Amino acid sequence: MLATHALVLAMLLFGLGLIGLLVRRNVLYMLLSIEVMLNGASLAFIAAGSRWAQPDGQVMFLFILTLAAAEVSVALGIVLQVYYRFRTLDADAFSLMKG
């Protein structure tokens, strides 16, 4: 029962993050949205781990935490570089590479 609620919450978090990623144009907000999505995914792991009484879900959460930290540090570096070059944080402005 608990797991079902937690999974619904995780789904909501993931969906909200995805919507945020798609509708926000500011790169920083897009990164924030990705964090929300990651949290949704982590929550799903935790819920699944508690449902099957397995430690794996929590291990996966730790992994995702580490991944998120690494991802943000790299992404912020890129954002900084992009800002120097374009003087804006609007993601739609970075569309030079197209087919």
Place this chain on the structure above:
Amino acid sequence: MLKLLWLIPALPMAGFLLLALLGDRFTRRHVAWVGVGSVGAAAMINGLVAVGFVRVLPDVTSYTQTLWTWVETSGMATGIAFHLDALSVVMTLVITGVGFLIHLYSTEYIIDTGKAGVSAPAGPEGDNDEGYRRFFAYMNLFVASMLTLVLADNLLLLYLGWEGVGICSYLLIGFWYREPENGAAAQKAFIVTRIGDTGFAIGLFALFASFKTLSIQQVQTLAAESWPVGSGIAIAVAALLLAGAVGKSAQLPLQVWLPDAMAGPTPVSALIHAATMVTAGVYLIARMHVLFSLAPPVHDAVAVIGVLTLLLAGCSALVQRDIKRVLAYSTISQIGYMFLALGVGAWSAALFHFVTHACFKALLFLAAGAVILSLHHEQNIFRMGGLRRHSPVTFWTFLIGASALAGMPLITAGFYSKDWILWEAWSAPLGGPWLWAGGALGALLTGLYSFRLVFRVFFGDVRTKPHGHPGPAMSIPLIVLALLSLGAGVLELPRTLGDSPLFSQFLSSALPQLEPTVDSLVPSEGVLQLAVTLLSLLGIGLAAAFFLPARGAVEHVANTAWGRALRMFWLEGWGFDRLYEVLAVRPWRRLTRDAEDAIDAWYDGLAESLRRFHVSLSRTQNGNLRWYAATVGLGALVLVGFFAF
């Protein structure tokens, strides 16, 4: 020593690979050493093999060396296998020997071409080392292919060599490829010979379908057993092989490519378009002689083609203005003699003329090359003259070559080989007075056109000032070939003059010999010899009367309306080019240029729809980050949906 056989084609091949793959680090000196050395080494090994072969000769008449299996399918195992018998010994000795001399000559000729810079056609190609290396790489590849052709144990390997020499011929005719007409000449040579080759290939298919093997020995044994003389299949196969031979050897009706092939450098004309490659057709017919004996109509056609070609080309050679084109038509004409000999069954006589012709025609081309070089690439004989005093080596060697070509009696090799052919043309069972008459008339024409060349180029006033003299690398091949053109006749002395048939005895293990017929209708050998000799001398005398600069007799004849028309007709090679242009080239061009036809519409439609598809796909790559995120999300959704339900 026979075990060294595989090295003969392998060495020039190794030379080609070395020059093609690693040659960019070589200086010109290295390139020359590799290019000439590989052929020279092959010639030496060839000498050893020939000696080894002669030693075992009476007991062993052939030696086969299989290196590995090449194709194994549907009951046929075709090997990379070389077959040595008297016929291939003669062929390989000429190819490597004359080939070596021509390579040696080229080291100087091609350098000079570059340095002088007068070979404007060369552009930057001729005067840099890339062009030099390219030349020797192609030449080595040619020699390797030609040796493969004549040593091949089976028809498939022979065909490989056959196409190999074809591609080398194409590459070397178009050697100075910056000039569009050289490229056109190369394509013409390639396409015209391809017509014959297609027939040849179909002939091979027919042989394979009948016998399930392509081994030359087996095919001929099986054919002789299972096909009656004059049967339809034998005639068809022989005719298809003849088509291949006619294309390669520039005989009627596929002779149009050879005069244009003179666009290549002169050593190429000497090696490929005079001494070796164009005689591949002669070799093929001699090699497959059993098949031709089974098809009498085709066998007769060979002789008729030979006679017609030698007369046609002899007339055309009379009026050409370009020194190399005269020699090209003369080559066609001399190969016509070889075809005549093959057609009456005088296989050894054809081979003997091949040997002597290789010597004196290579000599003539190389001497012509020396003339052309000393005159700043002037090839028009009407702008030459008086070169006799300028370079005695060139003059004397050219004179010897021309005498051998004209069949100057007793002292030249050409006399003995041509005399033998003409004697057989009448006395052989398949021969007859008409064939003899054609050949004898050809001898008159030969004397006329070869000495026209000598008188125009070397006598009279100096019209273009010559410069420079051939160096040792050019003089030595000239002198050696001149000696051979004089002396090669002793290999086969006719019954009337010494009676020493060394050459035909040697070949008798590979090719059947003709028994002299005792027929009261045939004049004696001596009478025929005398007649041909007188005709040749008459030709030379007429040339002296017409073309020695002091006489103007020929101008009167040539300038009448009839004379001019005839001259133009002969100059263009009897209008064959124009005929083919109207019959084949133009209709084909019209067909291909019509953009509205259904086949084009289908391919155009295909191309257009692919283009549209690709444009619409590339539109999805719009560079917009959020669009990418959305598509990734959508894709994940589709995948999850796909696996969940």
